[in-house]
Amino acid sequence: MEKEEVRIGVYVCKCGSNIAGLLDVEALAEYASTLPNVVFAPWNLYTCSDVGLDEIKKGIKEQNLNRVVVASCSPRTHEPLFRSVCGEAGLNPYLFEMVNIRDQCSWVHVGHEEDAMVKARDLIRMGVAKAALLKPQEIIVSEVEVKALVIGSGIAGLTAATTLANRGFPVILLEKEKELGGMLRSLYKLAPMDADASEVINEKIKEAEDNPNIEIYTGATIDKVEGFIGKFNVTFSANGTSKDVRLGVVIIATGAGNLVPEGLYQYDGEKVITQWELEGKLKSGKIDANNVVIIQCVGARSPERQYCSRICCAIGIKNAILIKEMNPEARVHILYRDLMMYGVENEDQLRKAKELGVRFVKYDPERPPVVEENKVTVFHHLMGKELEIPQEMVVLSTPLVGTEDGVKVGNLFRAGLDQNNFFLEAHVKLKPLDCATDGIFICGSAHYPKNVRESILQALGAASRASIPLSQGEVKIEPIVTTLVNKDACRGCGLCVALCPYNALEIKETDEGRKVNIITVACKGCGVCAATCFRHALGINSFTDEQIQAQIHGFLAA
Numbered sequence: 340m341e342k343e344e345v346r347i348g349v350y351v352c353k354c355g356s357n358i359a360g361l362l363d364v365e366a367l368a369e370y371a372s373t374l375p376n377v378v379f380a381p382w383n384l385y386t387c388s389d390v391g392l393d394e395i396k397k398g399i400k401e402q403n404l405n406r407v408v409v410a411s412c413s414p415r416t417h418e419p420l421f422r423s424v425c426g427e428a429g430l431n432p433y434l435f436e437m438v439n440i441r442d443q444c445s446w447v448h449v450g451h452e453e454d455a456m457v458k459a460r461d462l463i464r465m466g467v468a469k470a471a472l473l474k475p476q477e478i479i480v481s482e483v484e485v486k487a488l489v490i491g492s493g494i495a496g497l498t499a500a501t502t503l504a505n506r507g508f509p510v511i512l513l514e515k516e517k518e519l520g521g522m523l524r525s526l527y528k529l530a531p532m533d534a535d536a537s538e539v540i541n542e543k544i545k546e547a548e549d550n551p552n553i554e555i556y557t558g559a560t561i562d563k564v565e566g567f568i569g570k571f572n573v574t575f576s577a578n579g580t581s582k583d584v585r586l587g588v589v590i591i592a593t594g595a596g597n598l599v600p601e602g603l604y605q606y607d608g609e610k611v612i613t614q615w616e617l618e619g620k621l622k623s624g625k626i627d628a629n630n631v632v633i634i635q636c637v638g639a640r641s642p643e644r645q646y647c648s649r650i651c652c653a654i655g656i657k658n659a660i661l662i663k664e665m666n667p668e669a670r671v672h673i674l675y676r677d678l679m680m681y682g683v684e685n686e687d688q689l690r691k692a693k694e695l696g697v698r699f700v701k702y703d704p705e706r707p708p709v710v711e712e713n714k715v716t717v718f719h720h721l722m723g724k725e726l727e728i729p730q731e732m733v734v735l736s737t738p739l740v741g742t743e744d745g746v747k748v749g750n751l752f753r754a755g756l757d758q759n760n761f762f763l764e765a766h767v768k769l770k771p772l773d774c775a776t777d778g779i780f781i782c783g784s785a786h787y788p789k790n791v792r793e794s795i796l797q798a799l800g801a802a803s804r805a806s807i808p809l810s811q812g813e814v815k816i817e818p819i820v821t822t823l824v825n826k827d828a829c830r831g832c833g834l835c836v837a838l839c840p841y842n843a844l845e846i847k848e849t850d851e852g853r854k855v856n857i858i859t860v861a862c863k864g865c866g867v868c869a870a871t872c873f874r875h876a877l878g879i880n881s882f883t884d885e886q887i888q889a890q891i892h893g894f895l896a897a
Protein backbone atom coordinates (compact mmCIF):
# COMPACT_ATOMS: atom_id res chain seq x y z
CA MET A 340 0.00 0.00 0.00
CA GLU A 341 1.26 3.45 -0.89
CA LYS A 342 2.46 5.36 2.13
CA GLU A 343 0.34 8.38 2.93
CA GLU A 344 2.10 11.74 2.58
CA VAL A 345 2.30 13.39 5.99
CA ARG A 346 0.88 16.93 5.83
CA ILE A 347 1.18 18.81 9.09
CA GLY A 348 -0.46 22.13 9.93
CA VAL A 349 1.09 24.07 12.82
CA TYR A 350 -1.02 26.79 14.45
CA VAL A 351 0.98 29.12 16.68
CA CYS A 352 -1.10 31.08 19.19
CA LYS A 353 -0.41 34.54 20.62
CA CYS A 354 -2.87 33.95 23.50
CA GLY A 355 -3.30 37.74 23.50
CA SER A 356 -0.19 38.97 25.26
CA ASN A 357 0.24 35.76 27.33
CA ILE A 358 2.55 34.31 24.71
CA ALA A 359 3.06 37.23 22.33
CA GLY A 360 4.13 39.45 25.25
CA LEU A 361 7.43 37.54 25.32
CA LEU A 362 7.71 35.45 22.16
CA ASP A 363 7.75 36.61 18.56
CA VAL A 364 4.84 34.39 17.50
CA GLU A 365 4.95 35.44 13.86
CA ALA A 366 8.64 34.42 13.68
CA LEU A 367 7.77 31.07 15.34
CA ALA A 368 5.06 30.40 12.72
CA GLU A 369 7.57 31.26 10.01
CA TYR A 370 10.07 28.87 11.63
CA ALA A 371 7.43 26.08 11.91
CA SER A 372 6.77 26.35 8.17
CA THR A 373 10.39 25.26 7.52
CA LEU A 374 10.10 22.00 9.50
CA PRO A 375 9.81 18.58 7.82
CA ASN A 376 6.27 17.61 6.74
CA VAL A 377 4.85 21.03 7.66
CA VAL A 378 2.73 22.40 4.80
CA PHE A 379 0.84 25.15 6.58
CA ALA A 380 1.84 27.28 9.58
CA PRO A 381 -0.32 30.30 10.41
CA TRP A 382 -0.42 32.25 13.71
CA ASN A 383 -3.58 33.29 15.58
CA LEU A 384 -4.46 35.88 18.18
CA TYR A 385 -6.47 33.26 20.09
CA THR A 386 -6.47 29.79 18.51
CA CYS A 387 -9.25 28.66 20.88
CA SER A 388 -11.61 31.45 19.70
CA ASP A 389 -14.28 30.69 17.08
CA VAL A 390 -12.10 32.37 14.47
CA GLY A 391 -9.06 30.28 15.42
CA LEU A 392 -11.02 27.03 15.53
CA ASP A 393 -12.58 27.75 12.14
CA GLU A 394 -9.09 28.27 10.79
CA ILE A 395 -8.06 24.79 11.95
CA LYS A 396 -11.13 23.27 10.26
CA LYS A 397 -10.45 25.27 7.08
CA GLY A 398 -6.79 24.18 7.07
CA ILE A 399 -7.73 20.50 7.39
CA LYS A 400 -10.10 20.78 4.43
CA GLU A 401 -8.30 23.21 2.15
CA GLN A 402 -4.70 22.20 2.84
CA ASN A 403 -5.49 18.48 3.12
CA LEU A 404 -3.84 18.41 6.53
CA ASN A 405 -3.62 14.93 8.08
CA ARG A 406 -1.84 16.04 11.27
CA VAL A 407 -2.44 19.20 13.35
CA VAL A 408 -0.12 20.78 15.89
CA VAL A 409 -1.23 23.71 18.05
CA ALA A 410 1.51 25.59 19.88
CA SER A 411 -0.33 27.44 22.63
CA CYS A 412 -1.33 26.81 26.22
CA SER A 413 -1.96 23.76 28.42
CA PRO A 414 -3.29 20.45 27.04
CA ARG A 415 -4.99 19.98 30.41
CA THR A 416 -7.50 22.69 29.58
CA HIS A 417 -7.50 22.93 25.77
CA GLU A 418 -6.51 19.59 24.24
CA PRO A 419 -10.11 18.20 24.30
CA LEU A 420 -11.35 21.29 22.46
CA PHE A 421 -8.71 21.12 19.72
CA ARG A 422 -9.17 17.37 19.35
CA SER A 423 -12.93 17.73 18.91
CA VAL A 424 -12.44 20.46 16.29
CA CYS A 425 -10.16 18.12 14.33
CA GLY A 426 -12.88 15.47 14.60
CA GLU A 427 -15.53 17.91 13.33
CA ALA A 428 -13.36 18.57 10.27
CA GLY A 429 -13.10 14.85 9.54
CA LEU A 430 -9.62 14.24 10.97
CA ASN A 431 -9.12 11.53 13.59
CA PRO A 432 -8.84 13.54 16.86
CA TYR A 433 -5.73 11.58 17.86
CA LEU A 434 -3.79 12.93 14.87
CA PHE A 435 -3.50 16.10 16.94
CA GLU A 436 -0.51 17.19 19.03
CA MET A 437 -0.28 20.09 21.43
CA VAL A 438 2.83 22.08 22.31
CA ASN A 439 2.73 24.22 25.44
CA ILE A 440 4.66 27.43 24.69
CA ARG A 441 2.75 29.42 27.32
CA ASP A 442 2.97 27.66 30.72
CA GLN A 443 6.24 25.97 29.78
CA CYS A 444 7.85 28.92 28.01
CA SER A 445 6.48 32.49 27.90
CA TRP A 446 5.16 32.46 31.47
CA VAL A 447 8.25 30.94 33.05
CA HIS A 448 11.02 32.71 31.12
CA VAL A 449 10.03 36.36 31.50
CA GLY A 450 13.08 38.59 30.98
CA HIS A 451 14.86 35.97 28.82
CA GLU A 452 13.30 36.60 25.42
CA GLU A 453 16.12 35.13 23.36
CA ASP A 454 16.46 31.93 25.35
CA ALA A 455 12.66 31.59 25.43
CA MET A 456 12.56 31.83 21.63
CA VAL A 457 15.17 29.05 21.40
CA LYS A 458 13.07 26.88 23.73
CA ALA A 459 9.82 27.63 21.87
CA ARG A 460 11.46 26.60 18.58
CA ASP A 461 12.72 23.39 20.29
CA LEU A 462 9.25 22.56 21.64
CA ILE A 463 7.56 23.15 18.28
CA ARG A 464 10.20 21.09 16.44
CA MET A 465 9.71 18.22 18.92
CA GLY A 466 5.92 18.38 18.60
CA VAL A 467 6.10 18.30 14.82
CA ALA A 468 8.51 15.33 14.89
CA LYS A 469 6.11 13.40 17.12
CA ALA A 470 3.02 14.44 15.15
CA ALA A 471 4.44 12.87 11.99
CA LEU A 472 4.29 9.44 13.71
CA LEU A 473 0.86 9.78 15.34
CA LYS A 474 -1.63 7.03 14.58
CA PRO A 475 -5.44 7.31 14.53
CA GLN A 476 -7.09 6.00 17.71
CA GLU A 477 -10.68 5.07 18.45
CA ILE A 478 -12.58 6.02 21.60
CA ILE A 479 -13.12 2.98 23.86
CA VAL A 480 -16.75 2.31 24.80
CA SER A 481 -17.71 0.16 27.79
CA GLU A 482 -21.10 -0.74 29.23
CA VAL A 483 -22.20 0.56 32.62
CA GLU A 484 -24.11 -1.39 35.26
CA VAL A 485 -26.92 1.03 36.11
CA LYS A 486 -26.59 0.95 39.90
CA ALA A 487 -24.76 3.23 42.34
CA LEU A 488 -23.08 2.60 45.66
CA VAL A 489 -23.08 5.39 48.24
CA ILE A 490 -20.79 4.87 51.22
CA GLY A 491 -21.78 6.83 54.32
CA SER A 492 -25.16 8.11 55.43
CA GLY A 493 -24.41 11.53 56.85
CA ILE A 494 -26.08 14.51 55.24
CA ALA A 495 -23.77 14.22 52.18
CA GLY A 496 -24.33 10.49 51.62
CA LEU A 497 -28.11 10.74 52.16
CA THR A 498 -28.34 13.70 49.78
CA ALA A 499 -26.29 11.90 47.10
CA ALA A 500 -28.30 8.68 47.50
CA THR A 501 -31.74 10.34 47.38
CA THR A 502 -30.72 12.55 44.45
CA LEU A 503 -29.67 9.53 42.39
CA ALA A 504 -32.67 7.50 43.48
CA ASN A 505 -35.07 10.34 42.62
CA ARG A 506 -33.62 10.24 39.12
CA GLY A 507 -34.67 6.61 38.92
CA PHE A 508 -31.28 4.96 39.52
CA PRO A 509 -31.04 2.04 41.96
CA VAL A 510 -28.77 2.86 44.88
CA ILE A 511 -27.12 0.78 47.58
CA LEU A 512 -26.45 2.85 50.69
CA LEU A 513 -23.91 1.48 53.17
CA GLU A 514 -23.50 2.82 56.70
CA LYS A 515 -20.95 1.44 59.15
CA GLU A 516 -22.92 2.54 62.24
CA LYS A 517 -26.15 0.93 63.37
CA GLU A 518 -28.11 4.11 62.62
CA LEU A 519 -28.22 6.43 59.63
CA GLY A 520 -27.47 10.13 59.94
CA GLY A 521 -23.79 10.56 60.75
CA MET A 522 -22.63 13.57 62.75
CA LEU A 523 -25.82 15.58 62.50
CA ARG A 524 -27.53 13.18 64.90
CA SER A 525 -25.40 14.61 67.72
CA LEU A 526 -25.64 18.30 66.84
CA TYR A 527 -28.05 20.85 68.29
CA LYS A 528 -28.77 23.82 65.99
CA LEU A 529 -27.40 24.67 62.57
CA ALA A 530 -26.34 28.22 61.82
CA PRO A 531 -27.32 30.61 60.34
CA MET A 532 -31.02 29.58 60.13
CA ASP A 533 -31.09 28.08 63.65
CA ALA A 534 -32.48 24.90 62.09
CA ASP A 535 -32.82 21.91 64.41
CA ALA A 536 -30.08 19.45 63.33
CA SER A 537 -32.14 16.38 64.34
CA GLU A 538 -35.13 17.56 62.30
CA VAL A 539 -32.95 18.19 59.24
CA ILE A 540 -31.30 14.77 59.36
CA ASN A 541 -34.45 12.85 60.34
CA GLU A 542 -36.30 14.28 57.37
CA LYS A 543 -33.46 13.21 55.06
CA ILE A 544 -33.31 9.71 56.64
CA LYS A 545 -37.05 9.28 56.12
CA GLU A 546 -36.72 10.40 52.50
CA ALA A 547 -34.05 7.74 51.92
CA GLU A 548 -35.93 5.01 53.80
CA ASP A 549 -39.16 5.73 51.91
CA ASN A 550 -37.45 5.67 48.51
CA PRO A 551 -37.98 2.27 46.84
CA ASN A 552 -34.85 2.79 44.72
CA ILE A 553 -32.57 2.79 47.79
CA GLU A 554 -31.41 -0.44 49.47
CA ILE A 555 -30.02 0.48 52.89
CA TYR A 556 -27.51 -1.57 54.89
CA THR A 557 -26.41 -0.44 58.37
CA GLY A 558 -23.55 -1.95 60.41
CA ALA A 559 -21.89 -2.54 57.04
CA THR A 560 -18.22 -3.05 56.21
CA ILE A 561 -16.72 -3.35 52.76
CA ASP A 562 -14.55 -6.45 52.38
CA LYS A 563 -13.43 -6.51 48.77
CA VAL A 564 -13.49 -4.29 45.70
CA GLU A 565 -12.71 -5.27 42.14
CA GLY A 566 -13.39 -3.82 38.73
CA PHE A 567 -13.55 -0.37 37.24
CA ILE A 568 -16.00 2.30 36.11
CA GLY A 569 -19.22 0.73 34.92
CA LYS A 570 -18.34 -2.67 36.37
CA PHE A 571 -17.32 -2.49 40.02
CA ASN A 572 -17.72 -5.70 42.01
CA VAL A 573 -18.05 -4.96 45.71
CA THR A 574 -18.35 -7.50 48.53
CA PHE A 575 -19.67 -6.19 51.85
CA SER A 576 -20.91 -7.64 55.12
CA ALA A 577 -23.89 -6.34 57.05
CA ASN A 578 -25.69 -7.91 59.98
CA GLY A 579 -23.68 -11.12 59.75
CA THR A 580 -24.24 -11.78 56.06
CA SER A 581 -21.98 -11.19 53.11
CA LYS A 582 -23.23 -9.82 49.80
CA ASP A 583 -21.67 -9.32 46.35
CA VAL A 584 -22.96 -6.46 44.24
CA ARG A 585 -22.14 -5.20 40.77
CA LEU A 586 -22.20 -1.43 40.37
CA GLY A 587 -21.50 1.25 37.81
CA VAL A 588 -20.41 4.14 40.05
CA VAL A 589 -19.43 4.82 43.65
CA ILE A 590 -19.90 7.92 45.80
CA ILE A 591 -17.70 8.13 48.87
CA ALA A 592 -19.28 10.15 51.70
CA THR A 593 -17.56 8.60 54.68
CA GLY A 594 -17.37 11.91 56.56
CA ALA A 595 -14.74 12.92 59.08
CA GLY A 596 -14.03 12.46 62.77
CA ASN A 597 -13.69 14.89 65.67
CA LEU A 598 -10.25 15.34 67.15
CA VAL A 599 -10.16 14.36 70.82
CA PRO A 600 -7.75 16.94 72.28
CA GLU A 601 -6.00 14.62 74.75
CA GLY A 602 -3.27 16.54 76.60
CA LEU A 603 -4.37 19.97 75.31
CA TYR A 604 -5.61 22.79 77.55
CA GLN A 605 -6.40 20.47 80.47
CA TYR A 606 -9.06 18.69 78.41
CA ASP A 607 -11.04 16.33 80.64
CA GLY A 608 -14.43 16.05 78.90
CA GLU A 609 -16.15 17.60 81.92
CA LYS A 610 -15.05 21.14 82.72
CA VAL A 611 -12.89 21.41 79.63
CA ILE A 612 -14.87 20.02 76.71
CA THR A 613 -14.95 20.09 72.91
CA GLN A 614 -17.52 21.86 70.73
CA TRP A 615 -18.85 18.40 69.94
CA GLU A 616 -19.49 17.74 73.64
CA LEU A 617 -20.96 21.22 74.05
CA GLU A 618 -23.50 20.40 71.31
CA GLY A 619 -24.71 17.52 73.51
CA LYS A 620 -25.08 19.84 76.53
CA LEU A 621 -26.90 22.46 74.43
CA LYS A 622 -29.22 19.78 73.13
CA SER A 623 -30.15 18.70 76.64
CA GLY A 624 -30.34 22.34 77.82
CA LYS A 625 -27.75 21.65 80.55
CA ILE A 626 -25.51 24.73 80.57
CA ASP A 627 -25.03 25.96 84.10
CA ALA A 628 -21.80 27.92 83.62
CA ASN A 629 -21.88 31.72 83.74
CA ASN A 630 -18.29 32.18 82.59
CA VAL A 631 -17.49 30.33 79.39
CA VAL A 632 -14.19 30.54 77.51
CA ILE A 633 -14.01 29.16 73.99
CA ILE A 634 -10.55 28.51 72.53
CA GLN A 635 -10.22 28.26 68.74
CA CYS A 636 -7.68 26.33 66.64
CA VAL A 637 -7.06 23.62 69.25
CA GLY A 638 -4.95 20.96 67.58
CA ALA A 639 -5.27 22.67 64.19
CA ARG A 640 -2.85 24.83 62.19
CA SER A 641 -0.15 23.19 64.27
CA PRO A 642 2.93 21.17 63.27
CA GLU A 643 0.89 17.92 63.63
CA ARG A 644 -2.15 19.18 61.68
CA GLN A 645 -1.22 22.07 59.50
CA TYR A 646 -4.59 22.64 57.89
CA CYS A 647 -7.40 24.98 58.90
CA SER A 648 -10.60 23.04 59.56
CA ARG A 649 -12.64 25.97 58.12
CA ILE A 650 -15.87 25.39 59.99
CA CYS A 651 -14.77 25.59 63.64
CA CYS A 652 -14.85 29.40 63.83
CA ALA A 653 -18.46 29.43 62.64
CA ILE A 654 -19.33 26.62 65.07
CA GLY A 655 -17.62 28.40 67.99
CA ILE A 656 -19.51 31.63 67.28
CA LYS A 657 -22.82 29.83 66.67
CA ASN A 658 -22.52 28.11 70.04
CA ALA A 659 -21.45 31.32 71.81
CA ILE A 660 -24.65 32.93 70.47
CA LEU A 661 -26.74 29.97 71.65
CA ILE A 662 -25.24 30.20 75.17
CA LYS A 663 -25.95 33.94 75.27
CA GLU A 664 -29.49 33.38 74.07
CA MET A 665 -30.08 30.71 76.73
CA ASN A 666 -28.50 32.81 79.44
CA PRO A 667 -28.00 36.51 78.58
CA GLU A 668 -26.07 37.00 81.84
CA ALA A 669 -23.37 34.51 80.77
CA ARG A 670 -19.93 35.96 80.03
CA VAL A 671 -18.59 34.30 76.91
CA HIS A 672 -15.06 34.88 75.62
CA ILE A 673 -13.74 33.53 72.32
CA LEU A 674 -9.94 33.30 72.14
CA TYR A 675 -8.92 33.07 68.50
CA ARG A 676 -5.92 33.24 66.17
CA ASP A 677 -7.78 34.34 63.02
CA LEU A 678 -11.50 34.28 62.35
CA MET A 679 -12.52 32.33 59.25
CA MET A 680 -16.06 33.71 58.96
CA TYR A 681 -16.33 33.54 55.20
CA GLY A 682 -19.51 34.62 53.42
CA VAL A 683 -22.18 37.19 54.25
CA GLU A 684 -24.18 34.91 56.56
CA ASN A 685 -21.14 34.08 58.65
CA GLU A 686 -20.27 37.78 58.84
CA ASP A 687 -23.81 38.42 60.13
CA GLN A 688 -23.32 35.73 62.79
CA LEU A 689 -20.10 37.41 63.91
CA ARG A 690 -21.85 40.75 64.15
CA LYS A 691 -24.71 39.17 66.11
CA ALA A 692 -22.30 37.58 68.57
CA LYS A 693 -20.64 40.95 69.18
CA GLU A 694 -24.01 42.64 69.64
CA LEU A 695 -24.97 40.00 72.20
CA GLY A 696 -21.81 40.82 74.15
CA VAL A 697 -19.53 37.90 73.24
CA ARG A 698 -15.94 39.10 73.80
CA PHE A 699 -13.22 38.28 71.28
CA VAL A 700 -9.54 38.12 72.24
CA LYS A 701 -6.83 37.46 69.66
CA TYR A 702 -4.04 35.25 70.95
CA ASP A 703 -0.60 34.56 69.58
CA PRO A 704 0.12 30.86 68.87
CA GLU A 705 3.58 31.47 70.32
CA ARG A 706 1.90 32.42 73.63
CA PRO A 707 -1.22 30.24 73.73
CA PRO A 708 -3.85 30.59 76.49
CA VAL A 709 -3.21 28.74 79.75
CA VAL A 710 -6.18 26.95 81.32
CA GLU A 711 -6.12 26.72 85.12
CA GLU A 712 -8.65 25.95 87.84
CA ASN A 713 -11.37 28.66 87.48
CA LYS A 714 -9.45 30.92 85.07
CA VAL A 715 -7.84 31.18 81.67
CA THR A 716 -4.81 33.41 81.27
CA VAL A 717 -4.18 34.79 77.82
CA PHE A 718 -1.71 37.31 76.44
CA HIS A 719 -3.86 39.89 74.62
CA HIS A 720 -2.09 40.20 71.32
CA LEU A 721 -3.39 43.70 70.57
CA MET A 722 -3.27 45.23 74.08
CA GLY A 723 0.10 43.64 74.72
CA LYS A 724 -0.73 42.42 78.24
CA GLU A 725 -1.88 39.31 80.11
CA LEU A 726 -5.58 38.94 80.80
CA GLU A 727 -7.10 36.66 83.42
CA ILE A 728 -10.55 35.49 82.43
CA PRO A 729 -12.68 33.65 84.99
CA GLN A 730 -14.07 30.34 83.74
CA GLU A 731 -16.52 27.69 84.81
CA MET A 732 -16.41 25.92 81.49
CA VAL A 733 -13.78 25.88 78.74
CA VAL A 734 -14.81 24.79 75.24
CA LEU A 735 -12.12 23.72 72.76
CA SER A 736 -12.77 24.14 69.03
CA THR A 737 -11.00 21.16 67.50
CA PRO A 738 -10.65 20.32 63.80
CA LEU A 739 -12.39 17.59 61.85
CA VAL A 740 -9.91 14.83 61.03
CA GLY A 741 -9.66 12.07 58.45
CA THR A 742 -10.75 8.67 59.78
CA GLU A 743 -9.38 5.12 59.77
CA ASP A 744 -12.55 3.97 58.00
CA GLY A 745 -11.94 6.56 55.30
CA VAL A 746 -8.39 5.26 54.82
CA LYS A 747 -9.70 1.70 54.50
CA VAL A 748 -12.31 2.70 51.92
CA GLY A 749 -9.70 4.80 50.09
CA ASN A 750 -7.32 1.85 49.89
CA LEU A 751 -10.01 -0.56 48.73
CA PHE A 752 -11.10 1.74 45.91
CA ARG A 753 -7.59 3.05 45.19
CA ALA A 754 -8.95 6.55 45.76
CA GLY A 755 -6.12 8.87 46.79
CA LEU A 756 -5.97 10.51 50.21
CA ASP A 757 -3.92 13.53 51.26
CA GLN A 758 -1.46 13.63 54.17
CA ASN A 759 -4.37 14.32 56.57
CA ASN A 760 -6.39 11.34 55.29
CA PHE A 761 -8.98 13.43 53.47
CA PHE A 762 -9.93 12.20 49.99
CA LEU A 763 -8.19 13.92 47.11
CA GLU A 764 -10.06 15.15 44.07
CA ALA A 765 -8.67 14.32 40.62
CA HIS A 766 -8.06 18.02 39.88
CA VAL A 767 -8.94 20.97 42.09
CA LYS A 768 -10.43 23.01 39.25
CA LEU A 769 -11.17 20.59 36.43
CA LYS A 770 -12.48 17.57 38.35
CA PRO A 771 -13.30 18.70 41.90
CA LEU A 772 -15.90 15.95 42.55
CA ASP A 773 -14.09 12.99 40.98
CA CYS A 774 -11.42 10.75 42.46
CA ALA A 775 -8.43 9.96 40.27
CA THR A 776 -9.99 6.54 39.58
CA ASP A 777 -12.83 6.87 37.07
CA GLY A 778 -16.35 6.24 38.33
CA ILE A 779 -15.60 7.18 41.96
CA PHE A 780 -16.84 10.50 43.33
CA ILE A 781 -16.49 12.25 46.68
CA CYS A 782 -18.61 14.57 48.77
CA GLY A 783 -18.95 15.96 52.27
CA SER A 784 -16.30 16.12 54.97
CA ALA A 785 -14.57 12.97 53.70
CA HIS A 786 -13.10 15.40 51.17
CA TYR A 787 -12.38 18.26 53.54
CA PRO A 788 -14.16 19.83 56.55
CA LYS A 789 -17.45 21.31 55.37
CA ASN A 790 -20.60 22.74 56.87
CA VAL A 791 -24.02 21.23 56.18
CA ARG A 792 -24.85 23.53 53.28
CA GLU A 793 -21.49 22.89 51.57
CA SER A 794 -21.85 19.14 52.10
CA ILE A 795 -25.33 19.16 50.52
CA LEU A 796 -24.13 21.21 47.55
CA GLN A 797 -21.17 18.94 46.97
CA ALA A 798 -23.36 15.84 47.29
CA LEU A 799 -25.73 17.23 44.64
CA GLY A 800 -22.71 17.83 42.41
CA ALA A 801 -21.28 14.34 43.00
CA ALA A 802 -24.69 12.79 42.26
CA SER A 803 -24.87 14.79 39.02
CA ARG A 804 -21.43 13.60 38.00
CA ALA A 805 -22.28 9.99 38.89
CA SER A 806 -25.55 10.13 36.98
CA ILE A 807 -23.76 10.86 33.68
CA PRO A 808 -22.47 7.29 33.11
CA LEU A 809 -25.64 5.87 34.71
CA SER A 810 -27.93 7.71 32.32
CA GLN A 811 -25.78 7.02 29.27
CA GLY A 812 -25.46 3.32 30.07
CA GLU A 813 -21.92 3.37 28.73
CA VAL A 814 -18.67 5.24 29.24
CA LYS A 815 -16.42 6.60 26.56
CA ILE A 816 -12.77 6.33 27.43
CA GLU A 817 -9.79 8.15 25.97
CA PRO A 818 -7.82 5.65 23.94
CA ILE A 819 -4.52 6.90 25.35
CA VAL A 820 -3.96 3.66 27.22
CA THR A 821 -1.40 0.91 27.34
CA THR A 822 -1.29 -1.76 24.62
CA LEU A 823 0.59 -5.00 24.29
CA VAL A 824 2.85 -3.89 21.44
CA ASN A 825 4.93 -7.08 21.50
CA LYS A 826 3.05 -10.08 22.87
CA ASP A 827 5.94 -12.47 22.21
CA ALA A 828 8.24 -10.33 24.35
CA CYS A 829 6.01 -10.60 27.45
CA ARG A 830 7.34 -13.18 29.94
CA GLY A 831 4.37 -12.84 32.28
CA CYS A 832 6.69 -11.76 35.10
CA GLY A 833 3.96 -9.58 36.65
CA LEU A 834 6.19 -6.60 37.41
CA CYS A 835 3.86 -4.25 35.56
CA VAL A 836 0.82 -5.77 37.30
CA ALA A 837 2.32 -5.08 40.71
CA LEU A 838 3.09 -1.46 39.87
CA CYS A 839 -0.07 -0.39 38.04
CA PRO A 840 -1.78 2.10 40.39
CA TYR A 841 -5.24 1.45 38.87
CA ASN A 842 -5.47 -2.37 38.86
CA ALA A 843 -5.60 -2.29 35.07
CA LEU A 844 -3.35 -5.29 34.45
CA GLU A 845 -3.51 -8.98 35.27
CA ILE A 846 -1.56 -12.11 34.32
CA LYS A 847 -3.40 -14.80 32.38
CA GLU A 848 -2.41 -18.31 31.34
CA THR A 849 -2.62 -18.48 27.53
CA ASP A 850 -1.68 -21.05 24.88
CA GLU A 851 1.61 -19.15 24.57
CA GLY A 852 2.23 -19.22 28.34
CA ARG A 853 1.76 -16.57 31.01
CA LYS A 854 0.98 -13.20 29.45
CA VAL A 855 -0.15 -9.83 30.68
CA ASN A 856 -3.81 -8.96 30.04
CA ILE A 857 -4.87 -5.33 29.87
CA ILE A 858 -8.17 -4.14 31.35
CA THR A 859 -8.28 -1.20 29.01
CA VAL A 860 -11.24 0.53 30.66
CA ALA A 861 -9.37 0.79 33.95
CA CYS A 862 -6.12 2.05 32.40
CA LYS A 863 -5.31 5.74 32.83
CA GLY A 864 -2.36 5.72 30.46
CA CYS A 865 0.03 6.82 33.20
CA GLY A 866 2.87 4.91 31.54
CA VAL A 867 4.22 3.19 34.67
CA CYS A 868 3.86 -0.27 33.08
CA ALA A 869 5.48 0.67 29.78
CA ALA A 870 8.39 2.30 31.60
CA THR A 871 8.71 -0.77 33.87
CA CYS A 872 8.63 -3.56 31.32
CA PHE A 873 12.24 -4.53 30.68
CA ARG A 874 11.05 -6.52 27.64
CA HIS A 875 9.47 -3.49 25.95
CA ALA A 876 6.29 -5.50 25.59
CA LEU A 877 3.98 -2.60 26.49
CA GLY A 878 3.53 0.82 24.93
CA ILE A 879 1.19 3.75 25.46
CA ASN A 880 -0.97 4.91 22.56
CA SER A 881 0.19 8.33 21.34
CA PHE A 882 3.31 8.02 23.54
CA THR A 883 5.04 5.11 21.83
CA ASP A 884 8.78 4.58 22.08
CA GLU A 885 9.12 5.64 18.43
CA GLN A 886 7.18 8.85 18.98
CA ILE A 887 9.22 9.78 22.05
CA GLN A 888 12.46 8.94 20.24
CA ALA A 889 11.33 11.18 17.36
CA GLN A 890 10.80 14.00 19.86
CA ILE A 891 14.31 13.49 21.27
CA HIS A 892 15.83 13.45 17.80
CA GLY A 893 13.77 16.52 16.97
CA PHE A 894 15.25 18.28 19.99
CA LEU A 895 18.80 17.32 19.03
CA ALA A 896 18.26 18.40 15.43
CA ALA A 897 18.51 22.12 16.30
Ligand code: SF4
Nearest residue numbers: 829830832833835872
Ligand atom coordinates in the same frame (compact mmCIF):
# COMPACT_ATOMS: atom_id res chain seq x y z
FE1 SF4 B 1 6.58 -8.64 32.72
FE2 SF4 B 1 6.67 -6.86 30.71
FE3 SF4 B 1 5.04 -8.95 30.53
FE4 SF4 B 1 4.51 -7.01 32.29
S1 SF4 B 1 4.51 -6.83 30.06
S2 SF4 B 1 4.38 -9.20 32.66
S3 SF4 B 1 6.61 -6.41 32.91
S4 SF4 B 1 7.27 -8.98 30.63
Ligand code: SF4
Nearest residue numbers: 839862863865866868
Ligand atom coordinates in the same frame (compact mmCIF):
# COMPACT_ATOMS: atom_id res chain seq x y z
FE1 SF4 C 1 -1.71 0.76 34.75
FE2 SF4 C 1 -0.65 3.08 34.02
FE3 SF4 C 1 0.00 0.86 32.68
FE4 SF4 C 1 -2.44 1.85 32.42
S1 SF4 C 1 -0.53 2.83 31.77
S2 SF4 C 1 -1.93 -0.28 32.78
S3 SF4 C 1 -2.81 2.70 34.45
S4 SF4 C 1 0.47 1.31 34.83
